[in-house]
Amino acid sequence: MVTGEISLKIRQGFILIFLLVVALPILFFSIGKAYYSSLVEATENTLEAHLYSILAEVDFQEDGIGMPAVLLTPELNRLNSDTVAFIYLNEDKQWQSESAISKEILPNIMPLHAGETQFEKITYQDKDYWQLSFSVISEINNTSHNVAFYLLKDDLALRDMMLGFRHTLRDWLIIMAFAITVLLIIGFIWSARPLQRLDKEIIAIESGNSDEIKGTYPVELQKITQDLNLLLNSQQRQKDRYRASLSDLAHALKTPLAVLKSSPLATDADANEQLDRINVMIEHQLKRAATGGTDTWKKQTPIKPVVDSILNAMKKVYRDKDIHFIANVPNKSYFLGDKTDLMELIGNIIDNACKACDAIVQIEVIEKQNTSMHMLSIKISDDGPGIPEESIKLLTQRGARLDTYEKGHGVGMAIVNDLVQSYQGMLKISDSDLGGALFNVEFNYKQN
Structure with a gap:
């Protein structure tokens, strides 16, 4: 803007x-x-x-x-x-x-x-x-x-006489044009300085280094800065209320659920299965409450540090499996969204790939941008048995249940699907060159 x-x-x-x-x-x-x-x-x-x-x-x-x-x-x-x-x-x-x-x-x-x-x-x-x-x-x-x-x-x-006058007139007009041009440049630079400072503050907010606009600006820009700060504060309060409400609801349900699990009702196989399903749904909502959700004000989150952090954790969790991780993530690639959402999105897919793979998990990030669009593609593949074609269709079908698949592609995919849709992205599932499943998450953003 x-x-x-x-x-x-x-x-x-x-x-x-x-x-x-x-x-x-x-x-x-x-x-x-x-x-x-x-x-x-x-x-x-x-x-x-x-x-x-x-x-x-x-x-x-x-x-x-x-x-x-x-x-x-x-x-x-x-x-x-x-x-x-x-x-x-x-x-x-x-x-x-x-x-x-x-x-x-x-x-x-x-x-x-x-x-x-x-x-x-x-x-x-x-x-x-x-x-x-x-x-x-x-x-x-x-x-x-x-x-x-x-x-x-x-x-x-x-x-x-006319020739002499024209020479004199030409020289003075050149001097006048030069002086006017210099004054225009000085005036532009002077008037653009507050806009440049405001632009730097907005970039700092987008990159997550600041939460509001703090600088002092001329009267012409004060209304804009005040409205932007109100928008940021309103969005943060709304997101906090959403998280708190969802978390309170999930925690409120866990206590009676724990009582039911310890009651004689839990001895019944069908009832116990339904209690387990309710418990999975509650865990799902708790994870959703922990994520940031899509921001109206999208922040630039570097992808490589998030991937490195997740891979370090996965190496410890699946140490006995001795998985070979192949990561191709550019240093300057970034995700336009919340860092917690990115960790949840990539973490669930990599965790599922680690569960399903035999020995290799590959992560590749491709980023392309021009003056109008910024395209981001996150590809995660494994060398496991893959996902049957009928299951792939069900996984990508809107409204389908995503918590009943084996080989690790369980409830985490529900969270991934929700996050991708909330950021207007696209999730594609296919066979990878490694022989297993390939999860490709694509985002297309309009440049400011």
Whole structure:
């Protein structure tokens, strides 16, 4: 659950970074376009200012148009300037600025109404220029003439300014992206620290090293930790009550049963058989009360220490039989459940195998897991006479009586069957390669 929250945080962080990667290029091009538009507008305003300066200095004479040798606008006096000016009289060129002498350029002549201004981008000999056109009507020799003023500015100057701006903008956006990414990473790590601590506490509970969540957490996680502790405490109290009630009931029945066993009623064979059956059932329930039962909160119980402990006990119990035990149990394999349940489950099967075998008992644990599932298989086999096919079917049949089989497969199998079913597992009984019976207990768990 907490791991899922951390994964959600990671996904959100990647989404923010992705949006940042998408947003910054859009921001780069948007700002660049806006800046270029402002440069064009500034160019138009500059050319208009130059136009007004020329209009103030133009002299309409009888023989044409006169202009001073040096204009008030410095850009029009320089030979290498990117700004040039022309004056046309009835579409004939009458004057050009000093800056146009060294340039091979002509304006785009167009018909204009008197007082009309036109600003546009033109191309002349594969070069781009911004042109401002203006037309007036003037009286020369008592005749009206159309006088057109053309001012041009090389677009290369705008592009150089634009290129420099883009380089500066790019550098600052890279710095900003790096800074935002670092802040996002720091913010994620900082916000994920309580989740990581909570995840470690939950893992400790699952592994059986702790019984509750004890850490102090932010307000956002306090409700979760309180609910988890309530769930754990409630489950433990319920399990304790179940064990106590079942144990009290079984012990309460053992006293009157002992009285009946010592009474004359026990001399009757049929009655004695039924008393023995009741005694077996009571022992069964006492063992069930001692087991943990399936936990809502499954703990990770290492399997190898449990198997080693059981085998040490079996070697002592069946010392006279000189059984050879073959155990193949990975060190890191674990059972998602209570340790007492695992001991009861494996212990009963191994005990039955020891009773039925001739000389060999083999235990093999196979564990497989991926991102979604954790599969556990516990195989216990012997070299005894095996179990008849009809008995195998009865052993695996739901609701069948499991306390009447010979060769050691007795009441313990009832406990095994109950435990396997309580953990949603599967018990398979077949013939082993050793010649006897093979008990295969399989569990499939969904990963958190």
